[in-house]
Amino acid sequence: MSEIKLSRKEKLEEKKYFKEHRQKIKLTPADIVFNIFNYLFFAIFTLSCIFPFYYIFINTISDNTLVTKGAITLLPKGLTISNYIQMGKVNDLWNSVGITFIRTILGTALMVFASALAGYLVTKKEMWHRKFWYRFLVITMYFNAGLIPWYLNMAMLGLTNTFAAYIIPGIVSPYNIILVKTYIESIPAEIEESAYIDGASYWKIFHKIIWPLSLPILATIAIFGAVGHWNSFQDSLILNAGNAELYTLQHRLYIYLNQSSNLSALVQPGASASDSATIAGQMNTKIIQYTISMVTIIPILCVYPFMQRYFVKGLMLGAVKG
Amino acid sequence: MASDIANLSEKEITLRNKKRLATPRTTGEKIAGVLYWIMRISVIINAVMLFFPSFNPIRVSGKTNRNVSLFSCSLSYEELLPQKVPIGLRRMDWYEPIFKSFSVIGIVIIIGTIIVIAGACMSLGNTKLKKFGAIFSFAGGLTELVAVLQIKSTTQELVNLSYVEGYYEKLEIFLPISMTVFMIIAIVNIAISVINFIILPRVKKGDKFEMEPQYHLFLMMLPFITLAFAFSYLPLYGWRYAFFDYNSGETLSMDKFVGFKWFTQLFQSEATKRDIVNVLKNTLAMSGLGIATSWIPMAFAIFLSEIKNTRFRQLVQTFTTIPNFISWVLVYAIALAIFSTDGFINTMLTSITDKSFTTNYLMNKDHMWLKMLAWGLWKGVGWSAIIYIASISGIDQGLYEAATVDGAGRFAKMWYITVPELIPTFCVLLLMSIANILSNGMDQYLVFSNAVNRESIQVLDLYVYNLGIGNGLIPLSTVIGMVKSVVSVVLLFAANGVSKAVRGESIV
Numbered sequence: 001m002s003e004i005k006l007s008r009k010e011k012l013e014e015k016k017y018f019k020e021h022r023q024k025i026k027l028t029p030a031d032i033v034f035n036i037f038n039y040l041f042f043a044i045f046t047l048s049c050i051f052p053f054y055y056i057f058i059n060t061i062s063d064n065t066l067v068t069k070g071a072i073t074l075l076p077k078g079l080t081i082s083n084y085i086q087m088g089k090v091n092d093l094w095n096s097v098g099i100t101f102i103r104t105i106l107g108t109a110l111m112v113f114a115s116a117l118a119g120y121l122v123t124k125k126e127m128w129h130r131k132f133w134y135r136f137l138v139i140t141m142y143f144n145a146g147l148i149p150w151y152l153n154m155a156m157l158g159l160t161n162t163f164a165a166y167i168i169p170g171i172v173s174p175y176n177i178i179l180v181k182t183y184i185e186s187i188p189a190e191i192e193e194s195a196y197i198d199g200a201s202y203w204k205i206f207h208k209i210i211w212p213l214s215l216p217i218l219a220t221i222a223i224f225g226a227v228g229h230w231n232s233f234q235d236s237l238i239l240n241a242g243n244a245e246l247y248t249l250q251h252r253l254y255i256y257l258n259q260s261s262n263l264s265a266l267v268q269p270g271a272s273a274s275d276s277a278t279i280a281g282q283m284n285t286k287i288i289q290y291t292i293s294m295v296t297i298i299p300i301l302c303v304y305p306f307m308q309r310y311f312v313k314g315l316m317l318g319a320v321k322g
Numbered sequence: 323m324a325s326d327i328a329n330l331s332e333k334e335i336t337l338r339n340k341k342r343l344a345t346p347r348t349t350g351e352k353i354a355g356v357l358y359w360i361m362r363i364s365v366i367i368n369a370v371m372l373f374f375p376s377f378n379p380i381r382v383s384g385k386t387n388r389n390v391s392l393f394s395c396s397l398s399y400e401e402l403l404p405q406k407v408p409i410g411l412r413r414m415d416w417y418e419p420i421f422k423s424f425s426v427i428g429i430v431i432i433i434g435t436i437i438v439i440a441g442a443c444m445s446l447g448n449t450k451l452k453k454f455g456a457i458f459s460f461a462g463g464l465t466e467l468v469a470v471l472q473i474k475s476t477t478q479e480l481v482n483l484s485y486v487e488g489y490y491e492k493l494e495i496f497l498p499i500s501m502t503v504f505m506i507i508a509i510v511n512i513a514i515s516v517i518n519f520i521i522l523p524r525v526k527k528g529d530k531f532e533m534e535p536q537y538h539l540f541l542m543m544l545p546f547i548t549l550a551f552a553f554s555y556l557p558l559y560g561w562r563y564a565f566f567d568y569n570s571g572e573t574l575s576m577d578k579f580v581g582f583k584w585f586t587q588l589f590q591s592e593a594t595k596r597d598i599v600n601v602l603k604n605t606l607a608m609s610g611l612g613i614a615t616s617w618i619p620m621a622f623a624i625f626l627s628e629i630k631n632t633r634f635r636q637l638v639q640t641f642t643t644i645p646n647f648i649s650w651v652l653v654y655a656i657a658l659a660i661f662s663t664d665g666f667i668n669t670m671l672t673s674i675t676d677k678s679f680t681t682n683y684l685m686n687k688d689h690m691w692l693k694m695l696a697w698g699l700w701k702g703v704g705w706s707a708i709i710y711i712a713s714i715s716g717i718d719q720g721l722y723e724a725a726t727v728d729g730a731g732r733f734a735k736m737w738y739i740t741v742p743e744l745i746p747t748f749c750v751l752l753l754m755s756i757a758n759i760l761s762n763g764m765d766q767y768l769v770f771s772n773a774v775n776r777e778s779i780q781v782l783d784l785y786v787y788n789l790g791i792g793n794g795l796i797p798l799s800t801v802i803g804m805v806k807s808v809v810s811v812v813l814l815f816a817a818n819g820v821s822k823a824v825r826g827e828s829i830v
Contacts, residue, residue, distance in 0.1 A: 010715055011632055034732065038625055039634070046641045048700065052656040053644075055666050059659070070669035118546045127539035133547055140554035143811050146803020147764075147783070148790040149560025157373055157552065158394030172549040202539060231649035234765065238791055250651045254769065257655055286664060293655040300647055308640060 053297065060084070060290045067287055083291045093292065095245060096252040103166040103248070104229040111225045112218050114171045119180025120210045124202070141174045147238075154239055161243040166235055170228075176221045183217040184210060220310045223303075230300065253292050259285060350521035354452070358445045361459065361514045364507045365442040368435055368466075373552075377500040379431070379470065380424045382477045384494025396428030404493055416487055420480045427476065430469040431504070437462030438511055443544075446537035449522055450529045456515040456522075463511035470504045473497075564800040584801045594798070600777065601785040604691070608781060609759040611695045616755055619703050620748055623710030624740050628732070639711070642704025653701060654769035657684060684770070690778040694766065706751075710744055717743050750829050753821050757814040760806050782806060 027035070059067050063078025071077065087093060121127060122134045144150070151160075159165040191213070195205050211218075233250035240246040247255070347355075371377040372393045380392060385404035395401040402421045437458050444455025477497055484490040533541075564585070567578045587594055629635045645653070660666045661683035671679040717740065725735050764783035771779045780788070782802070790799030821829045 013719075014630070014632065031732065034628075038628055042626065042629065042634075042638045046638045049641050049645055049704070052660055052666075056656070056659050070664055070672060073666065073670050073673060114546060114549075118543065121539055121543045121546075124535075124539050126535045127543065128536040129540075133540075133543060136547065137550050140550055142814055143807055144554070145557035145560060146800065146807055147786050148796055148799045148803055149557040149563070151791065152560045152563065152796070153553075153557040155389065156375060156391065157556075158391060158397070168549070169553045172546050172553070174550070177546075202535075202542065227647050231647075231652075233649055233651055238787075250649050253655060254651045257651070257658060257769075289655060290659065293652060293659075296655075297648060297652055301644070304644060304647065305640070308643070 053301070056290045056293055060287070060294050064287060083287055084295075087288070087291045087295065092244065092247070093252060093295070096247050096249045097295065099163070099166075099246060100230060100249040103163070104226050107167045107170055107229045108222050108225040110167060110171050111173055111176065112222045115173060115176040115180050115221055116211060116214060116218055117206060118172065118177045119214075120184055120206050121202075122177065122181050123184050137172070137174045137177060151238055160239050161246065162240075163246055165239045166229075166232075166246075166248070169235075170225075173221075173225070176225070179221060180214060180217055183214050187213050223307045223310045226303075227300065249292075249296050253289075253296055256285070256289050256292055348523055350523060354518045354522050357514045357518055358452075361445065361511060362442050364510050365435075365438050368504070368507045368511075369439060371500065371503070372432060372435060377503065379473055379498050379501040379504050380428050381498055382424070382473070382480065382495055384496065385492070392428050392431065396425050396432055399425035416483060417480065417493075420476060420483065423476055424473070427469050427472050430472075431466055434462045434465035434469060434508070437465065441511075441515065443541050445518075446541065447531065447533040448529065450525045451531045451533060452522055453519060453525060454531065456519040459511050459515035460519075463508045463515065466504060466508040467512065470501055470508060473501055561800060561804055563797050564804055566797060568797050570794050570796055580797075584797045587798065588801065588805075597785070598802075601780050601782055604778060605760060605762060605781040607691050608694055609755075609762055611691055612698060612762070613752065613755050613759070615695065615699065616752055617748070618699060619706035620710050620741075620744055622703050623707040623714060624736055624744075626707065627711065627714045627740075628736075639704065639708070643708065644704075645701045646705035648701075650701075650765040650769050653697060653766075657697070657770070685772060685774045687775040687778050690775050694770065694779070697766065697770070709747060709751075713744055713747055714740060746825065749825065750821070753817040753829055757810065757817040759813065760810055 058074075058076040059072050060083050061079055061081060062072045062076045063080055064083070066072055066077050118137070122130065122137075124130065127133070145153075154160055154165060154169070159168065187210075191209060192205055195209055200208070231250060233248060233254060236246065236248040236251035237254070373391045375381075375389050375391045378390065378392045378395065380395065380402065381388070381390070383402075383404050386395075386402055387405055390401045399422050402424055403418070439462075441455045441458030441460075441462055444451050444458060447455065474497065477495065480493075481490065481495055484493050484495065565579060565581060567580050567583075588598060589595060626635060626638060629638075658665060662668075663680050663682045665683075667683070668679040668681065671677075721739050722735055725739060730738065760782055762781050762783065764781075764787055767779050767781050767784045768787065771784065786799045786802050786806075789795045789802070818828050821827060
């Protein structure tokens with residue numbers, strides 16, 4: 001929770017510390033060697049984390065013939081956005097983007113609301129058998145029946161090949177309920193009590209007091225939930241395999257990637273002339289793959305810098321749960 | 323009054339509730355209380371039955387898909403239409419209106435159930451609310467009863483028509499037993515609501531609709547409890563498939579019961595045994611490598627904190643966390659972009675050396691475990707380090723200053739101060755990863771698997787997926803999933819026990 005404060009404070013302290021000590025401490029040669037290696041290691045690792053995205057990106061905005069030849073390595077050449085325009089004409093991609101957007105927004109909203117309300121309710125001691133119901137929810141984190149029983153259960157409930165299969169199972173998330181509960185318990189009880197005395201109902205207290213006060217934690221779980229929804233791929237693969245209109249973006253990407261990897265197995269050195277048509281087809285697939293990858297990743301990269309502090313906060317809260 | 327409650331401890335509240343129950347009630351109220359419990363249970367059974375295919379009261383033809391529940395075939399009547407019928411029957415539309423009216427009956431039953439549920443919820447309130455709720459229970463029960471009776475007459479109509487058309491025997495028409503169950507439940511609801519309406523004391527003038535806080539809160543919680551039940555507990559009911567000879571699309575009947583056949587097959591069938599051994603080897607090896615390298619995020623954090631340039635440090639932290647937030651499918655897209663035949667490495671080598679490089683590094687089964695570990699580390703190390711970085715910033719700076727005065731060098735300070743401070747966190751995470759040794763997830767291995775590396779990449783989760791969803795061997799994959807779930811829970815408790823014994827803290 002106090003992560004940001006700490007790092008700011010830390011920064012100030014550090015600056016002070018350095019000003020005081022810079023003259024006194026002289027770096028030994030061993031220190032210098034260590035520092036060089038240390039900086040070098042982190043620089044290389046960081047580069048390895050960004051470069052692939054950059055590489056894919058420059059390939060999507062470069063001239064297609066150059067990409068096919070393999071001429072694009074470090075810098076884009078022959079800038080063009082035609083790939084994205086071409087991709088815009090692919091209907092099933094738009095379909096998947098739409099499905100993924102809707103499930104991300106709807107699924108996250110419902111999950112956050114449910115976590116907030118359930119998290120508030122389990123803090124109320126006067127609830128009928130509160131402890132039992134709280135454990136009933138929490139235990140579900142530690143076991144699962146397995147993939148196949150889960151699938152059969154979804155089929156039994158009539159949730160296969162429906163959009164609802166993306167939303168409904170994710171509404172109750174015990175981990176997030178625990179996070180919210182822990183957070184609400186840290187809010188001074190007096191605020192709630194005074195509302196009680198004024199005769200507010202539980203719903204009103206939740207709506208007017210608890211919800212606004214716990215917005216920080218709700219933002220955190222919302223972001224985690226949204227990233228999870230955006231990235232989810234198993235439910236589309238397993239539950240909605242029969243309905244191509246419901247494929248999520250990740251599933252669509254997986255299909256495109258797989259088409260090519262099957263082809264590339266055929267492409268051996270010394271391929272016959274008839275295979276060259278396949279190779280040409282594969283090259284097109286490559287550009288398609290890159291472009292879809294960018295479409296899939298851009299939302300996350302756009303949101304990421306703003307949300308980073310919430311990521312960190314969520315992790316820290318998760319560490320002190322219970 | 324409510325504010326007192328907030329100050330009371332749990333025990334006191336329970337006592338209070340008991341005392342309240344002990345306050346004298348009229349005989350009518352006592353009887354009504356017992357009857358209400360019967361009603362609530364019957365309402366729960368009623369609601370659950372809507373979702374169980376074996377209790378579908380409107381599946382009147384043996385040719386209708388056996389795996390649709392009342393709920394799903396009310397939503398679309400096509401589910402009810404006979405399947406695998408003789409040629410010619412499908413094209414005939416004489417029976418469609420009848421099946422449509424069956425699905426209307428289904429909708430009416432669902433509506434009746436909702437009303438009955440509302441009535442049962444109201445039965446938790448004060449006398450006025452209870453009386454109001456009794457009207458609901460009565461109305462809902464009546465709706466259901468009428469609908470269920472309608473099933474009988476509609477079925478008769480179907481029988482008559484199919485005689486005329488000459489399809490009576492082919493449609494295998496029968497009256498489902500669950501119809502009777504629905505009827506009994508509806509009658510019970512009606513009877514109890516009438517009795518309770520009569521025996522409950524008269525509502526005093528000026529009474530309001532009220533409910534005690536404990537039930538009010540419980541009812542607010544009920545939707546979440548229901549969802550958790552439906553998606554976390556109900557799948558356990560699917561474990562029964564492990565004891566049957568089941569092919570997807572069929573129905574379970576006792577003559578398909580095979581006992582522990584599938585469990586013994588795990589050990590007796592040579593092919594299965596070979597597969598399982600191979601899969602377990604992969605699973606344990608990859609989890610083991612993950613556990614063996616679980617110190618890396620800690621080292622990452624320690625060395626990162628040695629960098630005194632704040633801006634650089636934050637830059638590293640920001641960018642190394644990104645891979646954690648992309649899906650494994652995208653990681654695979656990146657792998658393709660870098661390592662495939664026309665990926666970055668090959669194009670780079672080609673452009674430097676003027677020779678043609680076309681190795682596809684992904685179509686290679688060597689060192690698969692290490693490669694998977696490397697991808698896992700690339701994706702996760704920056705994220706896992708954050709928790710350690712935060713812990714490091716919480717370490718008392720005085721310790722370091724004291725060590726400096728004592729002449730400790732950089733590495734001595736790392737080893738004797740930073741590492742010991744981080745060990746508790748490390749232990750918790752280590753125990754958790756030991757508890758999860760059998761579940762390494764499926765996404766990563768699914769996306770990276772191909773015809774060449776299949777043998778060395780298949781972990782337990784992926785094997786279950788391939789077996790159950792890919793090959794349709796539902797019982798066998800259920801058995802494996804069952805064993806895995808049980809072992810995981812045992813491991814978790816063991817890890818928790820170790821944690822309690824060593825550190826005096828539980829991790830779950």
